[in-house]
Amino acid sequence: xxxxxxxxxxxxxxxxxxDRYGTLRRTLLKGIAAAPAAAMLxxxxxxxxxxxxxxxxxxxxxxxxxxxxGILHSITGTMAISETGSVEAEKLAISQINEQGxxxxxxxxxxxxxGASDWPTFAEKAKKLLASDHCAAVFGCWTSAxxxxxxxxxxxxxxxxxxxTFYEGLEQSKNVxxxxxxxxxxxxxxxxxVNTTKGAKTFYLLGSDYIWPRTSNKIxxxxxxxxxxxxxxxxxxxxxxxxxxxNSAINKMxxxxxxxxxxxxxxxxxxxxxxxxxxxxxxxSKQTLLTISVTEDEILGIGGENIAGAFACMKxxxxxxxxxxxxxxxxxxxxxxxxxxxxxxxxxxYLGPWLWKMAAEKAGSFDVDKIAAASxxxxxxxxxxxxxxxxxxxHLWSKTLVGKALVDGQYEVVYETPDLVEPxxxxxxxx
Amino acid sequence: xxxxxxxxxxxxxxxxQGFAGLILFSVFVxxxxxxxVIFGQMGVINMAHGEFMILGAYVTFLTxxxxxxxxxxxxNAYFFFAxxxxxxxxxxxxxxxxxxxxxxxxxxxxxxxxxxxxxxLILQQVYxxxxxxxxxxxxxxxxxxxxxxxxxTIQIPINGMIVIGLTALIxxxxxxxxxxxxxxxxVRAVISNRAMASAVGIDTERVDRFTxxxxxxxxxxxxxxxxxxxxxxxxxxxxxxVDTFLVVVFGGAQSLIGTIASAFTIxxxxxxxxxxLSGSMAQVIxxxxxxxxxxxxxQGLFVLKVRK
Numbered sequence: 114x115x116x117x118x119x120x121x122x123x124x125x126x127x128x129x130x131x132d133r134y135g136t137l138r139r140t141l142l143k144g145i146a147a148a149p150a151a152a153m154l155x156x157x158x159x160x161x162x163x164x165x166x167x168x169x170x171x172x173x174x175x176x177x178x179x180x181x182x183g184i185l186h187s188i189t190g191t192m193a194i195s196e197t198g199s200v201e202a203e204k205l206a207i208s209q210i211n212e213q214g215x216x217x218x219x220x221x222x223x224x225x226x227x228g229a230s231d232w233p234t235f236a237e238k239a240k241k242l243l244a245s246d247h248c249a250a251v252f253g254c255w256t257s258a259x260x261x262x263x264x265x266x267x268x269x270x271x272x273x274x275x276x277x278t279f280y281e282g283l284e285q286s287k288n289v290x291x292x293x294x295x296x297x298x299x300x301x302x303x304x305x306x307v308n309t310t311k312g313a314k315t316f317y318l319l320g321s322d323y324i325w326p327r328t329s330n331k332i333x334x335x336x337x338x339x340x341x342x343x344x345x346x347x348x349x350x351x352x353x354x355x356x357x358x359x360n361s362a363i364n365k366m367x368x369x370x371x372x373x374x375x376x377x378x379x380x381x382x383x384x385x386x387x388x389x390x391x392x393x394x395x396x397x398s399k400q401t402l403l404t405i406s407v408t409e410d411e412i413l414g415i416g417g418e419n420i421a422g423a424f425a426c427m428k429x430x431x432x433x434x435x436x437x438x439x440x441x442x443x444x445x446x447x448x449x450x451x452x453x454x455x456x457x458x459x460x461x462x463y464l465g466p467w468l469w470k471m472a473a474e475k476a477g478s479f480d481v482d483k484i485a486a487a488s489x490x491x492x493x494x495x496x497x498x499x500x501x502x503x504x505x506x507x508h509l510w511s512k513t514l515v516g517k518a519l520v521d522g523q524y525e526v527v528y529e530t531p532d533l534v535e536p537x538x539x540x541x542x543x544x
Numbered sequence: 545x546x547x548x549x550x551x552x553x554x555x556x557x558x559x560x561q562g563f564a565g566l567i568l569f570s571v572f573v574x575x576x577x578x579x580x581v582i583f584g585q586m587g588v589i590n591m592a593h594g595e596f597m598i599l600g601a602y603v604t605f606l607t608x609x610x611x612x613x614x615x616x617x618x619x620n621a622y623f624f625f626a627x628x629x630x631x632x633x634x635x636x637x638x639x640x641x642x643x644x645x646x647x648x649x650x651x652x653x654x655x656x657x658x659x660x661x662x663x664x665l666i667l668q669q670v671y672x673x674x675x676x677x678x679x680x681x682x683x684x685x686x687x688x689x690x691x692x693x694x695x696x697t698i699q700i701p702i703n704g705m706i707v708i709g710l711t712a713l714i715x716x717x718x719x720x721x722x723x724x725x726x727x728x729x730x731v732r733a734v735i736s737n738r739a740m741a742s743a744v745g746i747d748t749e750r751v752d753r754f755t756x757x758x759x760x761x762x763x764x765x766x767x768x769x770x771x772x773x774x775x776x777x778x779x780x781x782x783x784x785x786v787d788t789f790l791v792v793v794f795g796g797a798q799s800l801i802g803t804i805a806s807a808f809t810i811x812x813x814x815x816x817x818x819x820x821l822s823g824s825m826a827q828v829i830x831x832x833x834x835x836x837x838x839x840x841x842x843q844g845l846f847v848l849k850v851r852k
Contacts, residue, residue, distance in 0.1 A: 414679025
């Protein structure tokens with residue numbers, strides 16, 4: 114086998130200059146004059162890509178054979194429950210992209226940081242990923258609070274963030290691509306559906322007490338009162354995050370007998386709410402319940418038998434029947450175990466690296482400005498959720514689905530919007 | 545909000561609401577009893593109380609898995625074994641912690657606060673490494689889920705009744721242990737005057753260790769019971785800890801009767817207010833009320849007379 118030496122200029126770049134680009138290069142230099150080690154370079158690394166000076170004009174961590182990206186999620190603390198799936202999906206997407214030859218001929222290397230469920234930590238780690246690791250893109254954040262904490266960092270240091278969670282909207286940034294749905298995309302279709310197919314007229318809004326449920330319920334209330342004929346909200350109730358007792362709320366709902374319970378409860382409270390609902394004798398096959406906060410991930414903790422019969426409105430369910438999704442689910446389970454489940458946000462996180470790859474290839478560059486400019490209009494035809502396209506406002510055009518929870522913890526799709534729903538983060542008349 | 549409903553409707557809602565208050569009361573007592581025993585006996589504020597509860601929850605989870613795999617015919621009764629195992633596991637861990645950590649820190653209340661808080665972080669990470677960061681679903685036998693129909697319109701949660709029964713059992717057991725048995729006499733002697741108790745030959749270290757173990761064991765039972773009504777995850781203990789401290793402090797830290805009275809007051813106030821106001825508002829008002837009363841009566845509702 115012939116031994117290929119790395120090009121001269123790479124070695125003469127010197128230890129100092131290359132140090133920040135990570136361990137692979139360092140190992141190479143430490144090896145006996147780099148020669149035997151070079152034979153072990155991944156094949157893709159030698160694949161011809163455009164010259165580094167052409168694709169990287171802003172000092173990002175891009176070399177002739179590698180590009181560094183960051184993953185920034187909570188892997189410790191309360192949010193680890195939710196964010197684990199996103200980390201798994203992002204790593205899966207990146208390894209698949211690497212198998213296909215990487216981006217612009219370069220293998221993707223990951224620097225992972227832990228936001229530790231603490232918002233200032235998120236900001237600090239974002240700064241580290243951008244200022245000292247020079248990550249070309251960062252996939253991360255989950256809660257709106259963490260996104261709000263890192264946003265100024267990304268705007269100031271001109272980084273690129275791919276944010277996977279469905280969220281309340283009212284935000285748009287050049288430096289963020291929102292791969293989850295904003296609130297109106299997720300909410301309106303579900304309310305219309307429950308109104309037309311179930312004949313629902315009265316709604317009871319119940320949520321955890323923080324920005325996302327409150328904004329979502331505000332949008333839901335405006336839609337119910339102004340756009341659905343003859344419908345009204347008969348109750349609105351909020352409980353502190355982490356509340357574990359819902360018996361009083363359940364009794365209150367029993368008294369006003371709403372057609373639909375509209376639930377935006379999150380975290381550990383979710384488990385308590387559905388267990389107590391079942392224990393209180395509320396039969397979800399008779400009482401319609403529509404939630405926008407329970408994915409397959411949450412059902413793991415709630416237990417399928419406690420939530421069976423409830424409806425959820427989001428853009429992705431693991432049970433979606435299309436070839437791209439089947440491939441994605443199979444790959445995910447092969448990597449993370451047959452018992453792992455994929456929720457809406459996990460799928461949205463999986464889109465991030467792919468959308469970034471497409472943008473980089475369209476722009477022919479890793480420069481953040483060029484990627485931001487190239488992103489609108491990018492189509493991902495084989496996304497697990499189906500066709501998606503990036504809007505001018507950096508959100509995704511996507512379909513909205515309604516699923517019915519089954520005893521085995523999966524959702525059965527009962528409705529799909531006929532067309533892609535336009536993302537509208539600043540909806541008029543809903544604020 | 546009560547206009548326009550029939551008497552029958554209102555009657556059944558009130559009955560169910562009364563029961564909701566009773567369930568909340570039992571949950572509070574179960575949470576707070578262990579903490580009160582430890583705090584009352586040795587003045588140690590156990591910040592890791594929630595994590596001892598979650599240990600009980602995880603033991604219940606493992607027991608359910610074990611029964612599903614090896615003794616499926618006995619699954620209907622697994623919960624009772626799980627409660628006992630949870631008590632033993634949390635109790636033993638508690639005794640170990642007392643021996644390794646706490647006994648070196650008596651008379652340094654701030655340090656125990658810090659040490660047990662650190663312990664809670666360590667335990668959370670251990671659970672996360674062992675069981676994963678996600679919530680686990682604990683399977684319950686069918687007879688424990690759902691509601692029992694008292695009348696056509698009044699439905700009572702079965703798991704609520706189990707919690708009430710368990711709480712009554714534990715409370716009576718603790719009462720017997722502390723006020724009726726010889727061992728309890730030694731405990732009470734140490735509470736009233738540690739030096740004197742030691743002088744008359746009571747092994748106060750041993751008493752401390754067992755008391756700490758007892759308190760943690762009760763936490764384990766609570767955790768086991770809460771798998772029926774709440775979530776089981778590495779950090780779920782944090783969901784309960786604030787209410788637990790609220791109940792113990794409001795009740796007067798050294799008095800078991802005080803703990804029960806305070807659990808009753810807070811639970812009734814909260815469940816009534818939650819019914820008429822929003823959930824968040826109810827908690828705000830209850831907290832304000834507790835703060836107000838503690839300003840007038842800093843020692844809490846009930847105080848044990850102690851020789852200083």
